Amino acid sequence: xxxxxxxxxxxxxxxxxxxxxxIALNILITKNFLTLxxxxxxxxxxxxxxxxAVGMTLVIATGGIDLSVGSLMAIAGALAPxxxxxxxxxxxxxxxxxxxxxxxxxxxxxxxxxxxxxxxARFNIQPIVATLVLFIxxxxxxxxxxxxxLQVFKVPEFQIIGLGRVFGIPVQAILMVIIVIAAAxxxxxxxxxxxxxxxxxxxxxxxxxGVPVARVKIAVYAISGFLAGIAGLIVxxxxxxxxxxxxxxxxxxxxxxxxxxxxTLLSGGRATVWxxxxxxxxxxxxxxxxxxxxxxxxxxxxxxxxxxxxxxxxQQRGKRA
Amino acid sequence: MAAPPLLTMTGMTKRxxxxxxxxxxxxxxxxxxxxxxxxxxxxxxxxxxxxLTGYYRKDRGEVNFAGKPxxxxxxxxxxxxAISTIYQEINLVPRQSVTENICLGRETRRFGLLDWRAMHxxxxxxxxxxxxxxxxxxxxxxxxxxTQQMIAIARAIGFSARLVIMDEPTSSLDDRETGVLFxxxxxxxxxxxxxxFVSHKLDELYAICERVTIMRDGRTVHSSALSEIxxxxxxxxxxxxxxxxxxxQATAFGAPLVASGSALFSAEGLxxxxxxxQVGFTLRKGEITGFAGLLGAGRTETARLIFGASKPSxxxxxxxxxxxxxxxxxxxxxxGIGFCTEDRKIEGIVPEMTVAENMMxxxxxxxxxxxxxxxxxxxxxxxxxxxxxGIKCAGPDQKIRELSGGNQQKVLLGRWLxxxxxxxxxxxxxxxxxxxxxxxxxxxxxxxATEGLAVLMISSELEEVIEGAARVFVLREGHSVAELTPxxxxxxxxxxxxxxxxxxxxxx
Numbered sequence: 001x002x003x004x005x006x007x008x009x010x011x012x013x014x015x016x017x018x019x020x021x022x023i024a025l026n027i028l029i030t031k032n033f034l035t036l037x038x039x040x041x042x043x044x045x046x047x048x049x050x051x052x053a054v055g056m057t058l059v060i061a062t063g064g065i066d067l068s069v070g071s072l073m074a075i076a077g078a079l080a081p082x083x084x085x086x087x088x089x090x091x092x093x094x095x096x097x098x099x100x101x102x103x104x105x106x107x108x109x110x111x112x113x114x115x116x117x118x119x120x121a122r123f124n125i126q127p128i129v130a131t132l133v134l135f136i137x138x139x140x141x142x143x144x145x146x147x148x149x150l151q152v153f154k155v156p157e158f159q160i161i162g163l164g165r166v167f168g169i170p171v172q173a174i175l176m177v178i179i180v181i182a183a184a185x186x187x188x189x190x191x192x193x194x195x196x197x198x199x200x201x202x203x204x205x206x207x208x209x210g211v212p213v214a215r216v217k218i219a220v221y222a223i224s225g226f227l228a229g230i231a232g233l234i235v236x237x238x239x240x241x242x243x244x245x246x247x248x249x250x251x252x253x254x255x256x257x258x259x260x261x262x263x264t265l266l267s268g269g270r271a272t273v274w275x276x277x278x279x280x281x282x283x284x285x286x287x288x289x290x291x292x293x294x295x296x297x298x299x300x301x302x303x304x305x306x307x308x309x310x311x312x313x314x315q316q317r318g319k320r321a
Numbered sequence: 322m323a324a325p326p327l328l329t330m331t332g333m334t335k336r337x338x339x340x341x342x343x344x345x346x347x348x349x350x351x352x353x354x355x356x357x358x359x360x361x362x363x364x365x366x367x368x369x370x371x372x373l374t375g376y377y378r379k380d381r382g383e384v385n386f387a388g389k390p391x392x393x394x395x396x397x398x399x400x401x402x403a404i405s406t407i408y409q410e411i412n413l414v415p416r417q418s419v420t421e422n423i424c425l426g427r428e429t430r431r432f433g434l435l436d437w438r439a440m441h442x443x444x445x446x447x448x449x450x451x452x453x454x455x456x457x458x459x460x461x462x463x464x465x466x467x468t469q470q471m472i473a474i475a476r477a478i479g480f481s482a483r484l485v486i487m488d489e490p491t492s493s494l495d496d497r498e499t500g501v502l503f504x505x506x507x508x509x510x511x512x513x514x515x516x517x518f519v520s521h522k523l524d525e526l527y528a529i530c531e532r533v534t535i536m537r538d539g540r541t542v543h544s545s546a547l548s549e550i551x552x553x554x555x556x557x558x559x560x561x562x563x564x565x566x567x568x569x570q571a572t573a574f575g576a577p578l579v580a581s582g583s584a585l586f587s588a589e590g591l592x593x594x595x596x597x598x599q600v601g602f603t604l605r606k607g608e609i610t611g612f613a614g615l616l617g618a619g620r621t622e623t624a625r626l627i628f629g630a631s632k633p634s635x636x637x638x639x640x641x642x643x644x645x646x647x648x649x650x651x652x653x654x655x656x657g658i659g660f661c662t663e664d665r666k667i668e669g670i671v672p673e674m675t676v677a678e679n680m681m682x683x684x685x686x687x688x689x690x691x692x693x694x695x696x697x698x699x700x701x702x703x704x705x706x707x708x709x710x711g712i713k714c715a716g717p718d719q720k721i722r723e724l725s726g727g728n729q730q731k732v733l734l735g736r737w738l739x740x741x742x743x744x745x746x747x748x749x750x751x752x753x754x755x756x757x758x759x760x761x762x763x764x765x766x767x768x769x770a771t772e773g774l775a776v777l778m779i780s781s782e783l784e785e786v787i788e789g790a791a792r793v794f795v796l797r798e799g800h801s802v803a804e805l806t807p808x809x810x811x812x813x814x815x816x817x818x819x820x821x822x823x824x825x826x827x828x829x
Contacts, residue, residue: 189696191689198682201671208630208660208668209682209736210651269673 014314015261015275018307019282022289030292036168038288043173044238046284048073048231050176050277052248053255053262054183055224057276060259061187062217063200063268064120064127066224069255071138072112073232073248076105078142080233081151081242084158098158106229112138113225117218131221135252142244151242162237172234179227184273196220200268257283257304261311283307326385327352327515328373328484333382335368342368344539346382348517350484350532355506355516357526357547359559360536361781362616366519369536370486374399374406387483405482407490413473415462420444422461423476447475451505467501474505478514485509486517489617491525503529521615522798523552523820537561552820556615560783560816574609574763574789585775586645586744588627591636596622598799600636604744609766609776611790613783613815618796620779621663624746627777628660629653641743654683659737661730663748663779669733670721677703677717680732684739706735711761727758734765744775751785763789787812797822 026033052069059066083101084094091097112134119130156163164171187193195216198206207213228248236242262279264271283304290300328350335343343365350356360366371377373384375393384391386402393399396406413422420437423444444457451471461469478485487506491499506516506529518530526533527547535543535558543550543558550558589601597619604610612620625631627638629647638645640656647653653660662668671679681688681699688695688702703717710731714724721729730750737745747766751759766789770776780786786793793810795803795818802822805814 189694190692191685191694192692194678194682194685194694197674198671198678201673202667204668205671206682208628208650208662210649210654210686211682212651265673269671 015263015278015282015311019278019285022282022285026285026289026292030289033292040168040170040173042281042284042288043176044170045288046280047170047172047176048234048248049251049254049258049284050280051179051227051231051234052224052251053258053276053280054179054273055227056252056255057259057262057264057271057273058183058187058196058220059127059224060256060264060266061200061268061271062196062220063203064217064220065131065256066113066116066221067128067131067252068112068116068134068138069224069228069231070248070251071135071142072109072225072228073235073251074139074142074244075112075145076109076229076232077236077242077247078145078151078244079108080105080158081153081236082145084155085151085153094155094157098155101158102233105233106226109229109232110222110226113228114218114222116225117221120221121214121217139244142247146242146244148244151236152240153242154240158233159237159240162234162239172238175230175234179230180273180277187271187273192216192219197269197271200265200271202269254280254283257308260308263311279311325352326350327354327387328391329383329385330369330373331383333369333372333384334380335372335377336380341539343372343379343382346536346539346541347544348534348541349544350515350517352515353510353513354532355510355518355530357530357533358517358519358536359521359526359533359555361559363538364536364559365539366536367488368539370406370488370517370519374404374486400479400482403481403483404486405477405479405484406486406488407474407477408488413461413469413476415469416460418459419448419455419457419461419464419472422472423447423457425476447480448472451475451508467498470498471501471505474502478509482514484515484517486519488519489521490518491520491522499525521617523555523615524798527552535559553816556820557812557816572760572763572784572788574767574785586627586638586640588623588638589636591623591626591638592634592799593622593626593631594634596799597626597633600796600799600801602794602801602804604775604777605792606743606775607770607773608792609770609778609790611786611793611810612777612779612796613786613793613819614796615819616781617798619799620796621748622799623796624660624748624777624779627653627746628658630660654740657740657743658746659683659740659742659744660746661733661737661748661750663752665726665729665733665753670729672720672722674721675718676707676712676714676721676724676732679721680706680717680735680739683736687740702739703735706739710735710738710765725755725758727754727762730754730758730762731765734762738769742774744777745769746777746779748779749781750778751780751782783812783815787815795819795822 032038056066056069080101083104084097086097091100116131116134119125119133120127161171161175166174195206195211198211199213199216203213232247235247258280259276260266261282262272262275264275286303286307287300290303291297326349328348330348333343333346346365346369348358348369358366368377372379375395375398391402393402420441424440441457448455448457453468453471455464455468461472490502509516518526520526530547533545533547533550533555534541535555537559583606584603585606586604587602591600592598596617600619600623602610612623614620622631626633629650629652645656647656671682677699680703685694688699700717706712707714707717712728712731714728721732724732750766751762754762766776766778778786778790787810790810791807793805793815794801795805795815797819800822803818
């Protein structure tokens with residue numbers, strides 16, 4: 001009986017427990033773990049995954065999936081420099097140019113996200129297929145826009161979002177925390193949040209209860225696109241360069257892994273944004289632990305896969321108990 | 322029995338856990354005979370057929386087929402033993418050729434490769450048996466639905482079948498396709514095959530079947546030539562109603578309310594092109610109106626039309642004197658209509674959500690300010706309904722899937738009552754609910770009507786309709802065939818209308 005109770009507990013809070021154990025372990029074995037620098041390195045690396053994974057959490061909560069996030073990051077990353085570098089049209093003041101660049105880039109990815117949602121809601125296309133369209137085409141669009149060229153820049157006004165610090169904390173980490181809190185609040189407190197969970201939990205019941213299913217789905221994918229756009233801008237700001245081939249490559253899988261490890265039901269209907277944050281941090285710390293202790297990245301990937309399997313297994317057990 | 326017996330099943334008994342699905346049931350089918358097997362949901366006819374075809378193992382009983390004791394372990398084995406089954410849904414692959422569809426899973430091979438010539442020949446020969454001369458190399462999808470239906474039947478029957486079981490074969494067919502199917506059945510009979518025909522459409526049974534076996538509560542309650550039993554007696558035997566019956570209430574409705582209220586909703590000539598063909602009725606404020614009819618009569622489908630959950634292909638609806646044409650359930654909800662669906666699990670509850678979230682699902686947008694849920698007001702409302710509906714749960718935050726069926730149903734009632742609707746549609750409100758909760762829900766519905774709500778109640782339980790509803794519309798194969806006004810609602814009248822329909826409708 002207590003055994004089942006433990007399994008249920010691990011199913012619900014296992015990832016958090018694992019994260020705490022990992023941090024404790026690192027304090028013991030990894031040199032210089034308890035330094036601001038280590039914290040910042042990890043935060044910088046995990047921020048974009050978390051931001052994308054928050055959007056993915058909402059999408060998965062409706063019973064869908066969004067494969068296009070990496071390609072949308074590339075589009076945002078290609079579009080913004082073209083504007084603030086004046087490739088498209090000249091703008092006098094830097095601040096104004098940067099503002100326009102950010103707004104245009106985010107609007108573009110939001111619209112692309114809405115397009116995903118429209119395909120899914122209007123034509124009843126399976127989400128994995130519908131978002132595969134932009135997964136493939138999106139990166140192509142980004143490459144065509146830039147003629148496949150690397151865009152290198154040094155625009156501090158823009159790069160604040162990737163390199164800036166407030167009281168020593170990276171700006172993107174602050175952005176990440178704001179996004180996590182906002183999404184958790186939306187999911188918990190708003191009509192929209194309840195409706196998207198109802199759609200994921202039982203879409204036929206949701207339709208019959210008058211939930212505007214199509215509108216909610218379009219909005220969810222638009223949000224996912226918006227957040228992917230933010231992540232894309234952060235990545236290019238950190239790198240001082242935008243390469244349409246590489247920005248956001250493979251991030252959809254990292255995001256899905258974070259969501260799964262965090263305890264969100266992949267079939268929809270139950271979601272936790274905080275869990276996703278913990279999931280992403282756990283995967284990050286595992287990777288860092290292995291790297292800092294001399295294990296090659298290739299081996300770290302295998303460990304990452306093992307974590308996902310254990311997390312999903314615990315979820316299943318926890319559900320049954 | 323005129324024909325020599327092909328199949329005899331006697332003393333068939335089957336339990337699932339604590340419930341008895343079959344209790345000493347029997348079935349005798351003669352050679353070359355088309356045999357009707359009828360009974361309500363849960364009467365045991367499916368279980369009986371599934372034992373025969375090897376899906377289930379019997380607990381007790383004897384089966385003889387073609388003079389020998391018979392028992393198979395799988396549907397495949399049953400097919401090999403000359404018993405074929407045709408289900409409602411026909412699963413064929415439209416893009417593949419007729420031959421591929423017919424030979425799917427039993428391909429002829431030569432040297433490890435498919436022998437196409439042999440397979441085409443086999444397909445051609447098989448179809449010729451059903452008077453079908455077509456190019457078997459063409460994709461199935463190019464043929465008409467009726468032809469596809471024939472091909473599906475041919476595939477199922479093959480060359481060796483001696484007994485064909487048809488489980489509601491006409492439920493998704495139109496009149497012409499049904500005609501084609503009947504031709505096939507007659508063809509099979511002329512070749513000496515036997516057919517077990519499961520259907521709820523009485524006219525069809527009388528058109529094609531020679532003998533009938535009626536099941537109820539897991540037993541065989543009647544077996545005779547179909548000509549020896551009239552439609553009225555057939556239905557009342559099936560529903561288990563003795564026509565002269567001791568008085569006394571079987572439900573908790575109390576005396577039916579007769580509304581002085583005016584008409585709230587009316588429909589005429591309503592159709593959806595399939596299950597609903599010509600339905601008209603009026604619903605009044607403060608009155609429970611019942612829909613009676615056999616399975617497949619179009620009751621649920623009519624309710625879905627009222628609620629905007631499916632699109633009408635004809636007819637008119639009026640709500641409060643104005644034309645009403647909901648395009649979406651949200652439209653119907655906005656107009657003050659609630660709909661408790663027949664299947665709680667599939668169309669009602671959101672299992673991962675709490676009692677409160679489930680109950681507030683439809684009302685929530687109205688409770689919110691700027692899209693933010695007003696938790697305090699919501700909690701008050703939910704607490705109020707848990708109290709007034711007598712919902713047994715640990716609290717508003719308990720997951721709904723942990724509740725009993727009766728309590729889940731009350732939560733769903735609460736979902737609609739919270740909207741203060743004008744019209745509430747209840748589809749099988751007490752199905753799968755224990756006796757105590759059933760009575761509570763019936764009382765509750767009665768109280769709601771007293772308070773002025775118009776209620777449309779669909780129920781397969783005759784007592785529920787007769788004792789609960791003041792006014793009953795009887796549906797039969799997609800047509801509303803009778804309106805029984807207050808005072809006319811008796812068992813005899815309802816059964817008469819279900820059996821003969823048009824005759825009664827003419828006199829109303």
